[in-house]
Amino acid sequence: MPKFDYAPAPESRSVLSLQESYGLFIDGKFTDTVDGRTFKTISPATEEVLAEVTEAGPADVDRAVGAARKAYEQTWSTMAGKDRSKYLFRIARIIQERARELAVLESLDNGKPIRESRDTDIPLVAAHFFYHAGWADKLEFAGYGPSPRPLGVAGQVVPWNFPMLMLAWKIAPALACGNTVVLKPAETTPLTALMFAEICQQADLPPGVVNIVTGAGQTGRSLVEHPGIDKVAFTGSTEVGKQIARACAVSHKKNTLELGGKAANIVFEDAPIDQAVEGIVNGIFFNQGHVCCAGSRLLVQESVYDEVLASLRRRLTTLRLGDPLDKNTDVGAINSAAQLAKIRELSDVGEAEGAERWSPPCELPVRGFWFPPTIFTGVSQAHRIAREEIFGPVLSVLTFRTPAEAVEKANNTPYGLSAGVWTEKGSLILWMASRLRAGVVWANTFNRFDPASPFGGYKESGYGREGGRHGLEAYLDA
Amino acid sequence: MPKDSANPARVADTARVAVRKTYKLYIGGAFPRSESGRSYVVTDSRGGFLANAALGSRKDARDAVSAARKAFPGWSGATAYNRGQVLYRVAELMEGRRAQFTAEIRAAEGISAAKAEAFVDAAIDRWVWYAGWSDKIAQVRGSSNPVAGPYFNFSLPEPTGVVAVLAPRGPLLGLVSVVAPAIVTGNTVVVVASERYPLPAVTLSEVLATSDVPGGVVNVLTGKVAEIAPWLASHMDVNAIDLAGAPSDELRDELAVAATDNLKRVVSHAPSDWLATPTLDRMLAYLETKTVWHPAAM
Numbered sequence: 181m182p183k184f185d186y187a188p189a190p191e192s193r194s195v196l197s198l199q200e201s202y203g204l205f206i207d208g209k210f211t212d213t214v215d216g217r218t219f220k221t222i223s224p225a226t227e228e229v230l231a232e233v234t235e236a237g238p239a240d241v242d243r244a245v246g247a248a249r250k251a252y253e254q255t256w257s258t259m260a261g262k263d264r265s266k267y268l269f270r271i272a273r274i275i276q277e278r279a280r281e282l283a284v285l286e287s288l289d290n291g292k293p294i295r296e297s298r299d300t301d302i303p304l305v306a307a308h309f310f311y312h313a314g315w316a317d318k319l320e321f322a323g324y325g326p327s328p329r330p331l332g333v334a335g336q337v338v339p340w341n342f343p344m345l346m347l348a349w350k351i352a353p354a355l356a357c358g359n360t361v362v363l364k365p366a367e368t369t370p371l372t373a374l375m376f377a378e379i380c381q382q383a384d385l386p387p388g389v390v391n392i393v394t395g396a397g398q399t400g401r402s403l404v405e406h407p408g409i410d411k412v413a414f415t416g417s418t419e420v421g422k423q424i425a426r427a428c429a430v431s432h433k434k435n436t437l438e439l440g441g442k443a444a445n446i447v448f449e450d451a452p453i454d455q456a457v458e459g460i461v462n463g464i465f466f467n468q469g470h471v472c473c474a475g476s477r478l479l480v481q482e483s484v485y486d487e488v489l490a491s492l493r494r495r496l497t498t499l500r501l502g503d504p505l506d507k508n509t510d511v512g513a514i515n516s517a518a519q520l521a522k523i524r525e526l527s528d529v530g531e532a533e534g535a536e537r538w539s540p541p542c543e544l545p546v547r548g549f550w551f552p553p554t555i556f557t558g559v560s561q562a563h564r565i566a567r568e569e570i571f572g573p574v575l576s577v578l579t580f581r582t583p584a585e586a587v588e589k590a591n592n593t594p595y596g597l598s599a600g601v602w603t604e605k606g607s608l609i610l611w612m613a614s615r616l617r618a619g620v621v622w623a624n625t626f627n628r629f630d631p632a633s634p635f636g637g638y639k640e641s642g643y644g645r646e647g648g649r650h651g652l653e654a655y656l657d658a
Numbered sequence: 659m660p661k662d663s664a665n666p667a668r669v670a671d672t673a674r675v676a677v678r679k680t681y682k683l684y685i686g687g688a689f690p691r692s693e694s695g696r697s698y699v700v701t702d703s704r705g706g707f708l709a710n711a712a713l714g715s716r717k718d719a720r721d722a723v724s725a726a727r728k729a730f731p732g733w734s735g736a737t738a739y740n741r742g743q744v745l746y747r748v749a750e751l752m753e754g755r756r757a758q759f760t761a762e763i764r765a766a767e768g769i770s771a772a773k774a775e776a777f778v779d780a781a782i783d784r785w786v787w788y789a790g791w792s793d794k795i796a797q798v799r800g801s802s803n804p805v806a807g808p809y810f811n812f813s814l815p816e817p818t819g820v821v822a823v824l825a826p827r828g829p830l831l832g833l834v835s836v837v838a839p840a841i842v843t844g845n846t847v848v849v850v851a852s853e854r855y856p857l858p859a860v861t862l863s864e865v866l867a868t869s870d871v872p873g874g875v876v877n878v879l880t881g882k883v884a885e886i887a888p889w890l891a892s893h894m895d896v897n898a899i900d901l902a903g904a905p906s907d908e909l910r911d912e913l914a915v916a917a918t919d920n921l922k923r924v925v926s927h928a929p930s931d932w933l934a935t936p937t938l939d940r941m942l943a944y945l946e947t948k949t950v951w952h953p954a955a956m
Contacts, residue, residue, distance in 0.1 A: 262783060262786070262787065265786065265787075265790065266786065269746060269786065307739060310739070310742065310743065310746075311739070311793055313790060314742065314789065314790020314791065314792075314793070314794060315790065315794065316790075317787060317790070318787075318790060318791070318794065321794070321798050321938070322798075323798075583956065605956075606952055606953070607952070607953040607954060607955060607956055608956055610810045610952060610953070610954035611954055611955060611956050613954075614954060631739075631793075632738075632739075632793050632794075632797065648797065649794070649797045649798070
């Protein structure tokens, strides 16, 4: 198939008005740190410094928790649900109005393709606020009793892979249920959270209802361990999630965890192969594989292995890797040098353990953090690349003969976040779905998200659900 | 201020000769006069002239039903998220016309400004409340059913179709409270406005026309309820009818009997206080439950 060159089509950065440095958003205002420091956030595609942000210290976190407590007691928990609802609708509308700015900023700070931030992340963010706005005055219908109560102040820590979307997943349900929040965005992607703080100001959200403290692991620890927090919500690695679970086991805080995954994407011989290949590509190369529910283990029925692999390789040669702000880009930059090092290390281990590595011919930019889409074949279940979350654009391919074997291999992991099933047989889909130990099962599609649809894991992928009626439980005294 | 300052059509007359509005029907997204060429006098609370409203006919009602039927596939096929945003948009646009609605219902009912404002605010908030239901009613009303066998079995609410609505006397809040629960789930509506207070309904239709509600989803008729309602109650392409605005108990019962010809879903009660947060019954009345079985064994 001929490959046509595309002329560059970069999205303009002129919609943005970035400040040189940002303080912490506490009690409705941007304030300077009391005991913290500053650090720089960069574009992972170019290593250009985008802005200086604040690393909040324990005293800063304490101020933020205090502001959230005051807002909880004096304003938010006593406000009528229909008024909370209106604030959330306002936020949803402002996000829609400023969607382009948010998308450009997200791609700049995170490295993800603009097409993805523009068409997936930010629209889902607006939808998430819109959906939860409607719950704020209908909680008595949600199935948690006649007058469910909020929990109090939520301490929320979100990752760098979907910075704004994960913020929405945390803040929208918390506020809808009447809680106030202190949220810490990831160290490498703080900028859209700070823009969200501005959006709260534009919406005239009462001060203290949302507080944003930027920083790294230590700031997150100060927040999670603060005695003034009633509930902890964390999305990130299983390792940190377990630390948080241990801390909460002693402090008796309610907590929900959305952690890692090693999802199986299972292709049966009767599957529509072209569709399945699109789903496989979307499953692992969407967002450079920085997706907790990524389909990182491809399980192919032996009879169609050659056909699927040939088609997959062909498809990978058409992926465009490069400038995240270019509208033609399919695969953007790896989010950080540290993540790139981890992906490289595990990929090298894959080769050393005997799996066969393949990438399409792919020119990587000189500056920034890049890793080509990569497939490993000849992978056994014992290989580290089949067991450990790589969180990068690396697919491990295994085979199976029977549905029972597919289930056994798919479930052979400590994780249980998601799974994909590709077959034309409805009964097989449902048979598989009932046996897969995973919180989300996608059939003949992959990586679909919707605010109405609960998301979350089994086993060491965490507990609690986000989205849908079920997601409210995490923020109600139910 | 002149004594009749609550009459928006008259207040400006002292300063300049006002351009008065023609109050027409709203059918299929357009504003026709009644095909019958008739109109009737609408007066204020003291009997003064307010406007000539269209006196809708049987033919107007039938046109409105066919417009509603035509709009049904698109509206019921839209995503719940989309419908929710559209309803919320109606609230946004009404907010910008608060003063106009307040003046109109003051003129019609002769109530105080504070009371009129309370009704207008409640009407706007009701759109917001129902907007939020669009993508939640299936989560509250639907279910997966643990049947004793290897089947995946689930039940979903689906809109019933075209709903005829006789709006109650509350000229704005009552109207919104009977229209919004029908359309939020994907039904389309033919509403007969309050006979005594039709003007706010016409103004609401102007809001609907300039919001994102597709033409035909809401059709507004003005005129004599006793004349139009029997045609709607017996119309074989109407799936449900709300009799909240039936002018008498006798007529309500007659309409309910006529509605049995094609087993329309009938809502015949009205809440004692339209200001109170609604129950779910008006939404549920216009929803069918569809149950799907699928084998889950190989």
